[in-house]
Amino acid sequence: MAITEDVFLFLCILSSACALYKQWVSDTNFENATNWDKDLVPCGSDQVEFPEQTKVAVYVGAAHALSGMILPMDGEFILASRAGFSITEGHDPACGEGVITQFKDHNSLKWFDPALWKAAASLDDLHRGSYLFFVHEESVPCQHDDAVFRDASSFRVDISANGGSVLVKSVSILGQTFSNNFDFSHYMASSLGKLQFHGSSSLRVDGSACNDPTGCPCGNSANRDWICANIECSQLDCKKPLHPVGHCCDVCGAIVTIQFSANFNLESYRQHMQNLFLSLPNYRSLQMALSKVSKTHRLLGVIPYETTHEIQVVLQDQNAGPASGMLAEALAREVLKDASAHGSELGIDRAEFHASSGASSSDVSAAIAGNVAAGVLGTLAVLAFIVLMVVLHRRGRLSMPHLPSLRRRRKDGEIGEPGGPIDHGFDNPMFEKTNMIPDVPGLYGVESLNTITLTQSGVHFINPVYDETDFSA
Ligand SMILES: *[C@@H]1O[C@H](CO)[C@@H](O)[C@H](O)[C@H]1NC(C)=O
Secondary structure, three states, X not given: OHHHHHHHHHHHHHHOOOOOEEEEOOOOEOOOHHHEOOOOOOOOOOEEEOOOOOEEEEEEOOEEEEOEEEOOOEEEEEEOOOOEEEEOOOOOOOOOOOOEEEEOOOOOOEOOOHHHEEEEOOHHHHXXXXXXXXXXXXXXXXXXXXXXXXXXXXXXXXXXXXXXEEEEOEEEEOOEEEXXXXXXXXXXXXXXXXXXXXXOOEEEEOOOOOOOOOOOOOOOHHHHHHHHOOOOOOOOOOOOOEXXXXXXXXXXXXXXXXXXXXXXXHHHHHHHHHHHHXXXXXXXXOEEEEEEEEEEEEEOOOEEEEEEEEEEEEEEOOOOHHHOOHHHHHHHHHHHHHHXXXXXXXXXXXXXXXXXXXXXXXXXXXXXXXXXXXHHHHHHHHHHHHHHHHHHHHOOOOOOOOHHHHHHHHHHOOOOOOOOOOOOOOOOOOOOOHHXXXXXXXXXXXXXXXXXXXXXXXXXXEOOOOOEEEOOO
């Protein structure tokens, strides 16, 4: 097994394109007990009934004796070799009293339901049950993934989505893989295709793998609403739940964000994390969702001006109560240590983490410097604004709203009387305590009018905060 994994990884790095496989878990197989209303596969004395309106293609893997069968208007049986039906005469002693058993309806199963897919890095892993964990948007097939419907099984899936079509790299059905849309659209138009896929959109394949070794964004965010409609979020125990990109729910745990360089390889990093950390006994219960995500940067938090990509590592543990997320946080710290020790080999420029306990990576110096700079800038901006307001007000260009009525509202809260003993509201010496500001001529006085003069060369004014400035210079 170790050899196949290494070979796979090698191929991945070599071809710089290794797909992920997402396998549909449900089926419409005759032999699957969960498909019958009595949760039992019908046997000899039973009468089988398909509701009249059922549209389904049922895979039959073996020979069955039944006492009778009522067929739907529109349906198909896919018979494996040696599969078929025969009618039992009278009673089958092995089955007891015969019952009428109905095939369950599969119309409500959605392509975009994350619970209906299992993900793996290879077909081998799918067969072995060695699955990968992903955020909700990536639990369903992404644009460069292979969507797999198990061999020897049939299914029915609703592919309604935003927009006309859903795109994946390839689709495997009954052992046949479609990666060319001409062939696949042919299949979709067949009667079997129409019984297996229904809904308002169509499914397309284009055979294009992710050719970027640093990873490709999933491309499912346009269908986020369809995906999250299937998800019910659970109650969380942690202090500061985190919001992973692409996930429908907040989580307890930790998120490591990685700025990567050109030699980063997403799949080998996944292996690296697996071998170094997740296979350790104390981290066995952890779930890791690793993916490349898009981040939109916004001016003043509103206007988008740039989209960048980063690697998101979501770490979640199974702990509940106060310990919830603590194991994940411990691993996040180790991941950061590993990233700073081996960053250049791994292709990691920078990494940081946030945990649901409120802790985050101790990039303290940079963070503090940033905060101070922002604080100074903010103060200057506020000051400039106040000066402008005062000037305009003095000139009669601006009428001030009545501030006292605003302040009185605070009585309702627990802050106490405005200006009372417990009123600590904003003790900024630069604003409130005017008496602490050295006598600056013109800041509040009438003289402010005189400090702005219009001359032929331009506007001169004295900024009370600084020295005399001449902007016409
Ligand atoms: C039977 O169907 C259920 C639900 O659709 C699925 O989870 C399960 O894997 C199927 N069982 C087998 C043996 O394929």
